Amino acid sequence: MHIHHVLPIRQSHYRQVAALIETSHLRHDPAAQLQHDRPSGPVYRPVRRTALAPLSETLVRMDGHPIAADLWRLPVAETHAVQQHGCAADPAIPVLRAALAAGLDPVELRALLDHPPTGRGGPDVRQETLVQARWCPEAWGVMRLGLHWFLVLWFDLDRTSLGPPASGEDVALDLGLDPVVQVVTASGQAWTVDPALPADLPVLRASLSGPARHRLDRALFDQYRLTLLALTERLMGEASAVYVEALSYRSMHRPFVREARRTGVLDWHEGWLHTRLHLAGVRFERIHPAGTSQRCSRCDGQPYGDRYARVFVCRKCGPMDAHENAARNILRLGRQKVRVWDARQQASTDVAS
Numbered sequence: 001m002h003i004h005h006v007l008p009i010r011q012s013h014y015r016q017v018a019a020l021i022e023t024s025h026l027r028h029d030p031a032a033q034l035q036h037d038r039p040s041g042p043v044y045r046p047v048r049r050t051a052l053a054p055l056s057e058t059l060v061r062m063d064g065h066p067i068a069a070d071l072w073r074l075p076v077a078e079t080h081a082v083q084q085h086g087c088a089a090d091p092a093i094p095v096l097r098a099a100l101a102a103g104l105d106p107v108e109l110r111a112l113l114d115h116p117p118t119g120r121g122g123p124d125v126r127q128e129t130l131v132q133a134r135w136c137p138e139a140w141g142v143m144r145l146g147l148h149w150f151l152v153l154w155f156d157l158d159r160t161s162l163g164p165p166a167s168g169e170d171v172a173l174d175l176g177l178d179p180v181v182q183v184v185t186a187s188g189q190a191w192t193v194d195p196a197l198p199a200d201l202p203v204l205r206a207s208l209s210g211p212a213r214h215r216l217d218r219a220l221f222d223q224y225r226l227t228l229l230a231l232t233e234r235l236m237g238e239a240s241a242v243y244v245e246a247l248s249y250r251s252m253h254r255p256f257v258r259e260a261r262r263t264g265v266l267d268w269h270e271g272w273l274h275t276r277l278h279l280a281g282v283r284f285e286r287i288h289p290a291g292t293s294q295r296c297s298r299c300d301g302q303p304y305g306d307r308y309a310r311v312f313v314c315r316k317c318g319p320m321d322a323h324e325n326a327a328r329n330i331l332r333l334g335r336q337k338v339r340v341w342d343a344r345q346q347a348s349t350d351v352a353s
């Protein structure tokens with residue numbers, strides 16, 4: 001399966017990217033099709049087939065010019081694929097991630113952030129078990145979106161183990177910041193997904209600046225990435241259909257979007273989840289989010305209720321968990337959408353035969 005990832009380019013390098021276009025090293029490619037339901041802009045690709053050289057997780061050589069781009073925002077399988085082309089992993093990040101997960105005390109964590117371990121580090125043994133990615137270093141481009149530039153990389157994604165087709169049940173996901181994902185299933189199970197992180201992390205982060213804060217954000221992203229990919233693998237193996245809200249980040253509350261981008265929830269929701277479920281043959285549907293958190297999921301989503309942070313109160317059914325309620329509404333709407341769609345498909349097949 002041919003997929004792409006869109007990674008931010010550091011603002012301080014926008015001028016160099018624009019210069020590569022002005023000097024005709026990169027040319028607008030109207031045939032470069034990016035995923036239609038995500039914001040996309042014109043894509044420029046190299047005129048001569050030149051390989052992109054990843055120099056580190058934050059730096060690439062683009063037609064001879066070093067450009068800072070966030071390669072570290074790729075999912076694990078794609079990261080491994082890029083690393084096979086000579087981009088070394090930052091040895092500090094796995095150590096910091098482990099420290100975050102273990103709930104290391106703020107003073108020790110602070111010391112690690114200020115004086116990170118150096119050297120080559122051991123090989124990063126983490127790997128996704130269900131997918132494998134291949135990257136061709138000649139398959140790259142840049143995309144302009146408004147005033148911003150992004151690096152676009154293409155990959156081939158394959159399943160590593162075929163296994164029996166998913167015979168599981170329908171699952172709905174409500175995305176947020178705390179919990180990061182609320183899961184409900186058609187059989188009534190509900191659980192939340194959150195990475196293990198120290199409780200006083202926001203305070204620590206606010207006290208940091210420069211490279212230390214960047215390092216913390218990298219480790220944090222890594223921790224979220226592992227958590228979200230673990231959920232993805234579970235869904236690939238156990239779900240028959242997955243429903244999420246079709247969120248348009250452009251119209252959303254800015255701090256939420258910033259936070260979702262920082263943790264990788266946005267990347268996961270917009271790209272990774274979809275491609276991996278597709279590869280596993282799990283149906284994936286996006287649901288219009290109108291009313292999912294304001295209606296009661298028990299009385300068929302009809303009456304509007306009141307929401308107080310994590311509690312939703314239906315005037316008829318009483319109080320319930322707000323995230324679970326939203327996820328149940330997404331599940332109901334998703335199943336409705338699929339029923340209508342399948343009936344329509346069936347009707348057109350009947351007419352044709």
Ligand SMILES: [Zn+2]
Nearest residue numbers: 296299314317
């Ligand atoms: Zn109700």
